[in-house]
Amino acid sequence: MEKLKILVVDDESRMRKLVSDFLVKQNFEVLEAADGEEALDKFYADKEIALIILDVMMPKINGWDVCKEIRETSKVPIIMLTAKGEESDELLGFDIGADEYISKPFSPKILVARVEAILRRTGKTGEDEVLEIGGITIDRLAHQVKVEGKELELSYKEFELLTYFVENKGIALSREKILNHVWNYDYFGDARTIDTHVKKLRSKLGSKGEYIKTIWGMGYKFEVEE
Incomplete structure (x- = not known):
């Protein structure tokens, strides 16, 4: 079975590597972007992205705006990452179309489990249950x-x-x-x-x-x- 592609967007290279390493270990193909502008470029250039892990606080274009723009044309699952734990931020994330919302710091293993759960829910994984x-x-x-x-x-x-x-x-x-x-x-x-x-x-x-x-x-x- 072909590997599913996941776009990891975070301006911290250490965070991108941490998340990417765990995803690759679970047999996903990972694309990385360091800011919102790069994220949109990569998303529009690759029609096979199955899920996006998107940080909120980023240079150029923030995660909220990236999510809003993608939602205008696509239903691709989006997991928002943020250092903020405010309920209002979480509600905003859902209002603009995020599928999941995870506050930093988080366990990468939990993040991967959420990724797999969302992909199962959306029927994108062929993994036998x-x-x-x-x-x-x-x-x-x-x-x-x-x-x-x-x-x-x-x-x-x-x-x-x-x-x-x-x-x-x-x-x-x-x-x-x-x-x-x-x-x-x-x-x-x-x-x-x-x-x-x-x-x-x-x-x-x-x-x-x-x-x-x-x-x-x-x-x-x-x-x-x-």
């Missing part, structure tokens, strides 16, 4: 896992870990790669964190825990015998 393999069913939206129809009680990280394994079935995954994707790149723990979670996950999966194979000296691989 339910993954099924070897008697295991993962419902992403409900955050629920069933084994042979019986629901499992998994922690948030166990759910994320299992989903990541299933999405990458048959692929050898290093501990570093798992840390980067499940615990995110700024996590400074050690690999034993993964081993502990894998041990618990295997135990909860019962006989299906055998699907998580250990690759000695490297990491793990999720494999279901056909």
Whole structure:
């Protein structure tokens, strides 16, 4: 499936990089703009932009005006970012057509989750909401896992870990790669964190825990015998 394009607009290069890194990690293609004028130029030049993450306080043209202009011709989803937490600002954002409003500082992982939720809502993502393999069913939206129809009680990280394994079935995954994707790149723990979670996950999966194979000296691989 072709990667969805997201336009990230912020005059702070550090903020653009932070948001972009998280989006790229989730398989999105990212375009960047440092001000409102550049944002409009890039938006008009590329008809495949699926969503815009738009900062409010910017030079040349502010985020409110960018949003208003885009709304005159397009219904592309827009997430507004602002350092202001005033309710009146939030209401203004919705009044001019923003789909979501996030105040700084924010967690990039939460932002990515909002992006994915909006794209699902607007039907722009082809991602399967339910993954099924070897008697295991993962419902992403409900955050629920069933084994042979019986629901499992998994922690948030166990759910994320299992989903990541299933999405990458048959692929050898290093501990570093798992840390980067499940615990995110700024996590400074050690690999034993993964081993502990894998041990618990295997135990909860019962006989299906055998699907998580250990690759000695490297990491793990999720494999279901056909």
